[in-house]
Amino acid sequence: MAKIREKKVPMPEQSAEERIKNVKEVPLGYTPEMAIEEAKRCLQCKPREGKEFPPCVEGCPVNVPIPQFILAIREGRFDDAIKIIKERNSLPATTGRVCPWENHCEKACTLGKRQGYEPVAIGWLERFAADYERAKGFAIPPKPQPNGKKVAIIGSGPAGLTAAADLAKKGYDVTVFEALHEAGGVLVYGIPEFRLPKEIVKAEIEYVKSLGVKILTDVVIGKTITVDELLEEFDAIFIATGAGLPNFMNIPGENLNGIYSANEFLTRLNLMRAYEFPKYDTPIKVGERVAVIGGGNVAMDCARWARRLGKEVYIVYRRTGAEMPARKEEIERAKEEGVHFMFLTAPTRYIGDEKGWVKQMECIKFELGEPDASGRRRPVPIKGSEFIMDIDTVIVAIGQSPNPLVPQTTPKLKTTKWGTIEVDEELRTSVERIWAGGGIVRGDSTIILAMGDGRKAALSIDKYLSGQDRSWKFKAEG
Amino acid sequence: MGYLIVKKVDLAPTIKKFEIQAPLIAKKGKPGQFVILRIDEKGERIPLALMDTSPEKGTITIAALEAGKTTKKLNSLKEGDYIANVAGPLGKPAEIAYYGKVACVGGGVGIACIYPEVKAFKKAGNYVVSILGARNKDALILKKEIAEFSDEIYVATYDGSEGFHGFVHLLLKKLIEEGKHFDLVLAVGSIPMMKSVAETTRPYKIKTIASLNPIMIDGTGMCGCCRVEVGGETKFACVDGPEFDAHLVDFDLLMTRNRRYIEEERIALEEYKKVCGCKEGC
Numbered sequence: 165m166a167k168i169r170e171k172k173v174p175m176p177e178q179s180a181e182e183r184i185k186n187v188k189e190v191p192l193g194y195t196p197e198m199a200i201e202e203a204k205r206c207l208q209c210k211p212r213e214g215k216e217f218p219p220c221v222e223g224c225p226v227n228v229p230i231p232q233f234i235l236a237i238r239e240g241r242f243d244d245a246i247k248i249i250k251e252r253n254s255l256p257a258t259t260g261r262v263c264p265w266e267n268h269c270e271k272a273c274t275l276g277k278r279q280g281y282e283p284v285a286i287g288w289l290e291r292f293a294a295d296y297e298r299a300k301g302f303a304i305p306p307k308p309q310p311n312g313k314k315v316a317i318i319g320s321g322p323a324g325l326t327a328a329a330d331l332a333k334k335g336y337d338v339t340v341f342e343a344l345h346e347a348g349g350v351l352v353y354g355i356p357e358f359r360l361p362k363e364i365v366k367a368e369i370e371y372v373k374s375l376g377v378k379i380l381t382d383v384v385i386g387k388t389i390t391v392d393e394l395l396e397e398f399d400a401i402f403i404a405t406g407a408g409l410p411n412f413m414n415i416p417g418e419n420l421n422g423i424y425s426a427n428e429f430l431t432r433l434n435l436m437r438a439y440e441f442p443k444y445d446t447p448i449k450v451g452e453r454v455a456v457i458g459g460g461n462v463a464m465d466c467a468r469w470a471r472r473l474g475k476e477v478y479i480v481y482r483r484t485g486a487e488m489p490a491r492k493e494e495i496e497r498a499k500e501e502g503v504h505f506m507f508l509t510a511p512t513r514y515i516g517d518e519k520g521w522v523k524q525m526e527c528i529k530f531e532l533g534e535p536d537a538s539g540r541r542r543p544v545p546i547k548g549s550e551f552i553m554d555i556d557t558v559i560v561a562i563g564q565s566p567n568p569l570v571p572q573t574t575p576k577l578k579t580t581k582w583g584t585i586e587v588d589e590e591l592r593t594s595v596e597r598i599w600a601g602g603g604i605v606r607g608d609s610t611i612i613l614a615m616g617d618g619r620k621a622a623l624s625i626d627k628y629l630s631g632q633d634r635s636w637k638f639k640a641e642g
Numbered sequence: 643m644g645y646l647i648v649k650k651v652d653l654a655p656t657i658k659k660f661e662i663q664a665p666l667i668a669k670k671g672k673p674g675q676f677v678i679l680r681i682d683e684k685g686e687r688i689p690l691a692l693m694d695t696s697p698e699k700g701t702i703t704i705a706a707l708e709a710g711k712t713t714k715k716l717n718s719l720k721e722g723d724y725i726a727n728v729a730g731p732l733g734k735p736a737e738i739a740y741y742g743k744v745a746c747v748g749g750g751v752g753i754a755c756i757y758p759e760v761k762a763f764k765k766a767g768n769y770v771v772s773i774l775g776a777r778n779k780d781a782l783i784l785k786k787e788i789a790e791f792s793d794e795i796y797v798a799t800y801d802g803s804e805g806f807h808g809f810v811h812l813l814l815k816k817l818i819e820e821g822k823h824f825d826l827v828l829a830v831g832s833i834p835m836m837k838s839v840a841e842t843t844r845p846y847k848i849k850t851i852a853s854l855n856p857i858m859i860d861g862t863g864m865c866g867c868c869r870v871e872v873g874g875e876t877k878f879a880c881v882d883g884p885e886f887d888a889h890l891v892d893f894d895l896l897m898t899r900n901r902r903y904i905e906e907e908r909i910a911l912e913e914y915k916k917v918c919g920c921k922e923g924c
Contacts, residue, residue, distance in 0.1 A: 343862050345680055345687070345727040353864075382729040384862055388666045408864040412876065419869055419876060419895060421902050428865035436686065436859065442913045445686035445712060446859075447906035520898035569862055569881065 166204075168275070172285040173202040180500040184471045187357045187439060189261075190497060191288075196242070199292040203238035206231060206284045209274050220286060223272030225616025226326070228252045230269055230286055237289055243303075245293040250305075253290075254329035254375075255322065255368045255615065257298060258351060260291025261360050263612045264491050298367050304374045311335040313629045316398040318385045318570060321349020322611045323404035323602030325372050326618030327625075332375040334626055339398070340377060343384040343569075346435065349406055350603075350611070353435040354427070356465050358472065362434070386573035391598070400597050400625045403577075403585060404618065407603030409565040413457070417514030418560070422451060422522040426462045426561035433469055451556025455480050455525060457511060458561035459488035460608075464495060466559045467503045475557070477503045482510040482530050482543045508532070508543065512550060514558065525555045566604045582607055588637045590624040591617060596636045599625060644724035645679075648701055653783040654776075656708040657751050658717040659693070665700030667692075667730045673758035674736025674853065674885050677704065678861040680727040681715055688712050689858045689880070691755040691830075692731060702728075705754035705783070711910040718918065732861045733884045736851075738762040742769065742825035745817075746792075747839055749775040749810050749831025753784050755853055756830050763828075764791040771822070772796070775810025775831065779803040811838035824848050829888060833900065837893035844889055852888035854879045856896060857903070871895050 175198070177183075177191045194202065208231045209218040216222075220230045229248050236245035249256045265287035270276060276283025297303070315331050317324045320342040328338045346352050351365045373379060383389060385405070394401050410425035412418055429448070432438040436446035454470040456463050459481035470477045479498070481488060484507045488495060499505070508530040515524040529549035532541035566583045578586040578594035584607055585600040587593055593600050601617025603609045627633045649661035667677060671692045678687045694703035708714045719725070736759050744763045748756035753774050764770045772792040776782035778801045789795045797805030798813040806813040810831070818824070827850040829839035836852040843850045856868040856879045863881035870879050873890035877883060 343729065344860060345729070353860075382727050383666065384729055384732065387731055388670060388729070408862075410864070410866045412866070414876070419871060419899070421899060425866040428859065428867045431859055431865050437684075441906065442910050444684045445910060447903050447910070449902060449906065520895075520901075567863060 168205050168281075170281050172205075172282045172288070173198050175285070175288050180497075180502070183358065184501050187472060189358055189361060193295055194288060194292040196240075196292075196296075199237050199289060200240065202285050202289060203234045205275060206234040206238070207274050208235060219272040219274060220269040220284075223268045225268060225612050226253050226619045228269075228290070233293060234284065234286070234289055237293060242293060242296045246297040247303075249290060249293055252619075253615070254326055254372055256290050257294035257364045258322070258360060258368055259612055259615070260287055260294050261364075262355055263287055264610060266492065268612060298364070302367075302371055302374075305333070307376060308333060308335040310337060311630075313337065313400075314339070314398045315400045315402065315625060315629075316341065316394045317402045317404060318391075318394075319349055319404035319406055319602070319604075320347035320369075320379055321404060321406050321602065321614060322351060323406075323614035323618040323621075324349065324402065325369065326615040327402045327404065327601070327622045328377040328618075329372045329375055330619055330622035331625060332372075332377045334622075336626075336629070338377045340379045341383040341385050341389070342379060342381045344435065345381050347379045347381060350408075353431045354462070354465070356430070356434060356469050358468070359465065384569065386569040391570060391574040391577075395597060399629055400599065402618075402621045402625065403570055403593070403598065403600040403604055404602045404614070405567045405570050405604045406614075407564045407606070407608050408567040409583075410560070411563050411565060412560055413511070413562065415511060415513050417516060417522065420514050420516040420522040421520050422449070422556055423514060423558040423560065426456075426458070426466050426559055427564065429466055429559045430462070430469070439473065449557075450475055452476060453555050454478065454557040454559065455511070455553070455555045456559045456561055457481075458563070459483065459490055460561065460563065461490045461494055462563075463559075463561035464490045464498045466561050467498050468501055470557070470559070471498075471501045471503060478506055478553075478555075479503055480506045480509050480511065480527065482508065483540060484508060484532065487540045510543075511558070515552070521556065522558055523554065523556060524552050525558065526550055526552050563608050564603070566607060570604070591621045592624065592637060597628075644726045645728045647719055647721055647723050647725065648699075650719070650721050653705060653754070654781045656717075657705055657754070657781075657783055659703060659705045659754070660716075660719075661701045661703050662725060662728060663700060664702045664728050664730075667728065668695045668700050668702050669697045671695040671702055671731040672735035673738060673762045675731035675733050676861075676884060677702065677728050677730030678732060678858065679704075679716075679725055679729075681712060681719070682726050685715075685726065686712055687727075687859055687861070689732070689855070689861060689884075691853065693754045693757055702730075705751055707751035710907045711914040714911070714914065714918065729861065732880060734882070736762065736828075736885055738766050740767045741849075743771065743823055744768040745771045745773060745814065745824045745827045747773045747775070747810055747814055747827060747829045747831070748788075749829075749835040750777070750781070751783070752829075752831035752835070752853075753782075753788065756828060757784055757788055759828055760788050761791045764793075769793050771817070771824070773798070773810055773814055773817070775799070775813070775835065777801065809838065810835060811842045814839060815842045818842070818846060818848075826851070827888075828853075833893055833897045836888060836891075840888035840891070840893070850888040851885050852891055853884045854886060854891065854896060855884070855900070857900060870899075
């Protein structure tokens, strides 16, 4: 047998100089030859003793049959490859781009554990299979026999779409309610065009709709229709409203002009296409020196967007690079694109000009102390280390909280002190026939974990509605 | 498709009223709430107060003053046209209850916003005094409709062409000084107008409510674009408001924040004028 190559087959990508001048994707995708070459690296592991799946599949929140689809690619059976993926994952072109594989399948990859070897490029192969199918037009799967049961899904983000697709495949009559004018949730308002082109999200949503899922936009559950009304009309409800409430630091000057939440900044650019103003009506105003506060993926997205608008960009983070929660890949790309990093630093107040626009920010330096609850070393402010920095745009990307609209208008749903909805291990809430998952349960989440929740909820809903298991652990009092 | 415009009425030369088919919103909308609409695929999302709802007909009514590109474009739409998106009802409903004597003060297009509340306050048994302000008598809207539900009605115009000559808050002040007693004042209009009303009632310690109109995008608390300061605390007007205790609102901040895109608004309007096709060139 030929020796297995140590490194992944590299994926062609736009150079940093080139890509900061456009909003196109950075990695360009594998050719069929590259994909076959990479697929040959897979060891085709079997499940370990006592496990249901091979390690990579165990590591995947939606349990995509990874060795099988990679084998299909290796043998040039690309149609089979995507069919295998879609058994478990209805949004493969999305996860093939923005899933943090290094924390899931690729982390578990047996090959990657060998000295000197990189794991198989599972994410890139998934993307290849999805793009291959999209290019030739996706196959509409046969419609299952309708079972006459109706499920309402609140939110059309990754959790909602996944649950919708899984349930539709089982014959449920599924309606997804979306508050915004476009379906996709964080995939359309949050993730930048250059990481996940909106055309791709649209195509994925078309696929979900082709399964028979109805998506109603402009419906704000809690306002337009209440959860109680949905309970009358539907047999089950899955709440997947996400973590869309931006956190601010509550420091002086935070409401000055030029200070955005990451959500506002990204929504203007992604959903409303402000980068094409005045062709599109929504504007965005970004100064010359931009500070992005925070060290997560959202902070990287904001920083990289600002670079594409031609600005000088500083990531300001209160711990060090080692503690940054963003994906390594995103941090690397941000660095390549010329984003500056200021570690162990955080703003303490903002200073405005006479017209109410931010012009400076006062920061304080930190040092790392003892580990905190998250296991990361706690940043401790250094007395007297304050300094002033000239800045004319600030993007606050320090995380989000669960969106309170549904819990607030549905008082019988038990919530935690963080405002997340309480669920049991099968994502059942305190109210019978209501499940919840994704950001509204996890607080800040990732796309793949939200999708994993969507899948889990769909399984539990099916078990309940088909009568296999009608138990309800979290029965509401009274 | 979208949401059908069933009826369009000119309230004033630059203020149009639209009755729009939106059955779900019509069923739920309450006085004080608003909708967010987007005219077409390239449009921005703008909040507009609900002026009326008809659950039976499945329609809602809004009124728009032509200011920028979006409102000009909206006002150029005709009966039978569609609006791409309308979402709502958003925000908290007004706290309609029996207070006693309620003054509803509306300025300009703000008169359309007080209309449903005048009705509701009256229905709740209040003695309602409506005070309407406009640039001149031609710009004054809904006088007859509001009079129908008001125990007393007063008008102020800047140019004196009708009623009291001067700003509406000065008329309110005059009424208070003449001995009129109010248990609650509602003010909806321009930011300077609402600020002035708040300053007028503050020395008399009359509870005063203002409906704020910050820039919004989603209207569901997701973006924080609409943040305002009330009593020193940051609030999201879209979910915590839009109505707040006017004596606690930082109106200067609201004014500054609402001017964020003044340059872009001008550019958008210039571009629109080139293509809008109307004879006045907008």
